[in-house]
Structure formats: structure tokens, C-alpha cells
Amino acid sequence: MRILKAACVAFVVILGIAFAIRQPQLRANAAEGISIGVSVADRDGHLHVPDDYRTTYQLLGSWAIAAEDAHGSKEFHVVYASPGVIDAYRRDKRFPAGAVLIKEVFKASTSEMTTGTVSRADALKGWFVMVKDSGNSHPGSALWGDGWGWSWFDAGDRSKTTTTDYRAQCLACHVPARASDWVYVDGYPPLKH
Numbered sequence: 466m467r468i469l470k471a472a473c474v475a476f477v478v479i480l481g482i483a484f485a486i487r488q489p490q491l492r493a494n495a496a497e498g499i500s501i502g503v504s505v506a507d508r509d510g511h512l513h514v515p516d517d518y519r520t521t522y523q524l525l526g527s528w529a530i531a532a533e534d535a536h537g538s539k540e541f542h543v544v545y546a547s548p549g550v551i552d553a554y555r556r557d558k559r560f561p562a563g564a565v566l567i568k569e570v571f572k573a574s575t576s577e578m579t580t581g582t583v584s585r586a587d588a589l590k591g592w593f594v595m596v597k598d599s600g601n602s603h604p605g606s607a608l609w610g611d612g613w614g615w616s617w618f619d620a621g622d623r624s625k626t627t628t629t630d631y632r633a634q635c636l637a638c639h640v641p642a643r644a645s646d647w648v649y650v651d652g653y654p655p656l657k658h
């Protein structure tokens with residue numbers, strides 16, 4: 466009888482511990498509405514650049530910014546989406562909750578190659594990250610709103626953003642893409658069927 470009682474107590478304690486460990490994760494997922502990929506936001510809404518996006522994410526497209534002297538490009542942008550986003554977008558014509566978009570910004574270097582005057586990605590300057598937030602999870606944060614979490618990361622630090630206010634530092638520049646949920650979808654062939 467005493468052994469049974471002890472076993473019952475032990476069972477309840479273990480259940481309690483398991484629940485306590487699981488709880489913050491569940492809450493974080495609910496807050497972010499994460500259904501796609503692994504969260505890039507912690508519970509307080511701080512974003513980071515995931516380590517493995519170059520092998521686990523899918524390529525959306527790239528942009529070249531012309532050099533002032535019109536000789537090749539000065540910057541090169543490569544945009545990735547978290548796993549499953551492309552399929553979901555093709556199906557529903559919108560970005561699913563938890564969708565992560567990462568834009569790499571490279572300094573471009575230009576040289577004459579056998580194909581012509583060619584610019585290629587050189588030093589990485591940093592990353593822009595957007596994460597789709599359908600539920601307005603962080604109403605008090607200056608880095609969340611208009612359906613997304615927003616942050617820039619310098620190449621040296623992928624876990625601490627330098628962005629302080631998305632409205633001033635991101636949104637104004639994304640107004641031309643407002644009708645497509647603030648994303649410049651025209652540049653991403655995989656989103657078109």
C-alpha cells in the first residue's frame with residue numbers, strides 16, 4: 466500500500482515537471498501562431514536569424530541594386546522563406562501564420578567574366594527578418610505590427626537586432642507593397658504558379 470502511494474506521488478510529480486517544462490513552449494507557439502517552420506521569435510518577441518536557414522529554407526528570389534556609375538550592381542539581396550511557405554502561399558494566396566522571410570544583404574562586386582559584366586554577392590552586410598503574425602501577439606512592441614514582426618541584424622550579430630521602431634525603420638519603405646501584405650511578391654517567381 467505504501468509503495469503504491471509513493472508511486473502515485475512520484476507519478477504526479479513527474480507529470481507536473483513535464484507540464485511545467487512544456488508550458489512556456491506551448492504558450493510561445495500559441496502567441497506566435499507558429500504553424501510553419503521553427504519559431505525565430507522568443508516569448509518576448511525578440512527575433513533572431515536562424516543558424517540553418519540556408520539549408521532548411523526555400524529560395525524566393527533575389528534583387529540587384531544598380532551601382533551609381535551604372536557599372537554592374539552595388540548590392541545584392543537574396544530572399545528565403547521558411548519551409549512550407551511557398552506551398553501555403555500558392556494554395557491560399559497569403560502568407561501563413563508563422564511564415565518567416567529572410568533577406569540577406571550583400572555588398573556586390575563586379576568583374577568582367579566570360580558571360581559579360583557580372584556582379585556577384587561579396588561581403589554579407591546583414592539580414593532583414595519578417596515573421597508573419599496574424600494574431601497581433603505583441604501589441605506593446607515597437608517591432609511588431611501590421612501583421613508582422615520586423616527586425617534588421619548586422620552581419621556580426623544574428624541574435625540582437627538594431628531595429629528600434631518598425632514603423633519608422635521598415636514600414637514606410639514597404640508601403641508600395643502594402644496590397645501584397647507589405648511583401649514585394651513580384652520579385653519571387655516561386656510564389657507564382
Ligand code: HEC
Binds near residue numbers: 528639649
Ligand atoms: C529603403 C527602403 C527599405 C527599408 C528601410 C526597409 N525595406 Fe525591406 N525591402 C525594401 C524593398 C524595396 C524590398 C524588395 C527589393 C529589394 O530587396 O531591394 C524589401 C524586401 C524586404 C524583405 C524580403 C521580403 C519582401 O518584403 O519582399 C524583407 C524580409 C524585408 N524587406 C524586411 C525589412 C525590415 C524588417 C525592415 C526594417 C528593419 C526593412 N525591410 C526596411 C525596402 C526597404
